[in-house]
Amino acid sequence: MNSNFIHTYVSVDCVVFGFDHENRLNILLVERHLDEKRQIKLPGSLIFSDEDVDDAAQRVLHELTGIKKMILKQFKCFADPMRANNENDIKWMGMEYKHHIDRIITVAYLSLCKIDHKINSTKYSTVDWFPVDEVPSLPFDHNKIINESLVEVRKWIELDFSIIFELLPKKFTIRQLYQLYSALSEKYIDIKNFHKKISSFSYIVPLDEIETNVSHRAARYYKFDAKIYKKNNTKLIK
Amino acid sequence: MNSNFIHTYVSVDCVVFGFDHENRLNILLVERHLDEKRQIKLPGSLIFSDEDVDDAAQRVLHELTGIKKMILKQFKCFADPMRANNENDIKWMGMEYKHHIDRIITVAYLSLCKIDHKINSTKYSTVDWFPVDEVPSLPFDHNKIINESLVEVRKWIELDFSIIFELLPKKFTIRQLYQLYSALSEKYIDIKNFHKKISSFSYIVPLDEIETNVSHRAARYYKFDAKIYKKNNTKLIK
Numbered sequence: 001m002n003s004n005f006i007h008t009y010v011s012v013d014c015v016v017f018g019f020d021h022e023n024r025l026n027i028l029l030v031e032r033h034l035d036e037k038r039q040i041k042l043p044g045s046l047i048f049s050d051e052d053v054d055d056a057a058q059r060v061l062h063e064l065t066g067i068k069k070m071i072l073k074q075f076k077c078f079a080d081p082m083r084a085n086n087e088n089d090i091k092w093m094g095m096e097y098k099h100h101i102d103r104i105i106t107v108a109y110l111s112l113c114k115i116d117h118k119i120n121s122t123k124y125s126t127v128d129w130f131p132v133d134e135v136p137s138l139p140f141d142h143n144k145i146i147n148e149s150l151v152e153v154r155k156w157i158e159l160d161f162s163i164i165f166e167l168l169p170k171k172f173t174i175r176q177l178y179q180l181y182s183a184l185s186e187k188y189i190d191i192k193n194f195h196k197k198i199s200s201f202s203y204i205v206p207l208d209e210i211e212t213n214v215s216h217r218a219a220r221y222y223k224f225d226a227k228i229y230k231k232n233n234t235k236l237i238k
Numbered sequence: 239m240n241s242n243f244i245h246t247y248v249s250v251d252c253v254v255f256g257f258d259h260e261n262r263l264n265i266l267l268v269e270r271h272l273d274e275k276r277q278i279k280l281p282g283s284l285i286f287s288d289e290d291v292d293d294a295a296q297r298v299l300h301e302l303t304g305i306k307k308m309i310l311k312q313f314k315c316f317a318d319p320m321r322a323n324n325e326n327d328i329k330w331m332g333m334e335y336k337h338h339i340d341r342i343i344t345v346a347y348l349s350l351c352k353i354d355h356k357i358n359s360t361k362y363s364t365v366d367w368f369p370v371d372e373v374p375s376l377p378f379d380h381n382k383i384i385n386e387s388l389v390e391v392r393k394w395i396e397l398d399f400s401i402i403f404e405l406l407p408k409k410f411t412i413r414q415l416y417q418l419y420s421a422l423s424e425k426y427i428d429i430k431n432f433h434k435k436i437s438s439f440s441y442i443v444p445l446d447e448i449e450t451n452v453s454h455r456a457a458r459y460y461k462f463d464a465k466i467y468k469k470n471n472t473k474l475i476k
Contacts, residue, residue, distance in 0.1 A: 005284040046243040053317040079291040
């Protein structure tokens with residue numbers, strides 16, 4: 001055998017986004033235990049020998065949230081030869097997987113979750129939402145994965161705008177949609193122009209219901225209609 | 239060690255697109271030799287133990303074309319446990335890599351090349367362009383990879399329209415751009431509407447030059463201006 005070729009373990013890591021009530025993007029992180037210290041990390045797992053990577057990611061998401069079928073998108077394979085050679089990371093992998101692992105390639109996934117959905121993990125004792133800009137230093141290259149996932153979630157929504165509604169409650173106000181859009185977008189957008197644009201989208205359907213118990217003027221609720229959305233064709237040229 | 243976890247070789251495979259003079263999308267395929275039989279396949283390689291996947295893909299593209307730096311985009315990890323268990327594929331890998339390999343994960347890349355560019359392979363004796371709809375049955379899951387790459391190249395251009403000009407000559411007519419766009423697009427677009435749309439793009443710049451030696455009315459040549467293009471902002475909402 002030519003020992004120059006890599007022979008390696010392969011894992012999946014999942015970045016699950018949520019949108020909180022203070023209009024911030026959040027992600028789900030879990031705890032790992034090492035020498036009685038706790039450290040947070042992205043949820044993930046080595047893949048099994050009879051498993052495809054998409055199935056492994058779906059398994060990780062189910063172990064993480066208890067939700068059977070979550071929307072997910074593979075976005076990148078991270079394979080820097082140095083990504084898993086931190087002493088603590090090697091030690092933790094030895095405990096977790098009962099084997100000495102000094103190189104590991106990971107395939108990273110995006111997923112989206114309504115932040116009020118009950119999280120019922122079958123694997124992790126601690127699963128928490130963290131605002132994206134308050135994520136501390138994480139093991140491996142997990143901070144890098146999160147940074148790149150922000151670019152990818154934006155592209156995902158650009159290619160398929162219906163994805164954005166996975167992050168909103170079933171009924172939402174245009175202000176909520178605007179705030180989510182602003183949190184995702186790179187540039188400022190005027191709320192009046194936004195209202196005008198949104199009102200031209202037939203798949204955003206007004207409901208006979210307005211907000212209650214709010215200090216500002218009560219706004220109308222809307223819902224997303226996937227059937228109407230699907231009828232629209234996507235075009236290469238914007 | 240828990241033997242249920244995969245421990246595997248990892249390769250990269252590259253789908254390089256070109257656009258021919260008969261308005262067809264083509265891809266570059268290479269020959270492999272097995273028992274004196276020749277079979278075509280996607281260009282690819284196992285990755286080295288000190289190599290990141292992006293570097294491996296850039297190396298494969300260089301070995302394939304002789305071009306130093308080609309545009310490339312990672313698009314998917316293919317990891318079906320059955321993707322490399324065809325008898326001939328296992329036999330070929332044994333010859334090529336001097337080791338028995340029964341499972342292999344591959345990371346697939348897209349690349350684009352002007353079809354008139356000289357191909358100067360440092361590795362393969364035979365490198366040929368094949369129209370996408372005339373590709374025969376290939377080893378491993380290479381046909382599947384090609385099918386998925388067609389969807390991905392379309393998404394790539396949807397996210398960044400400047401990519402399309404990598405497939406055209408430096409000076410091109412609007413008809414050429416239309417025909418390439420039509421070959422990539424899922425739906426029919428009227429050429430008059432296309433002209434109207436294109437003429438609103440300041441980054442497609444008319445030249446003081448028209449076609450010569452053509453049987454139809456000579457059309458003006460245009461060039462793509464990357465600087466003007468970059469000034470435009472991308473938006474989430476189309």
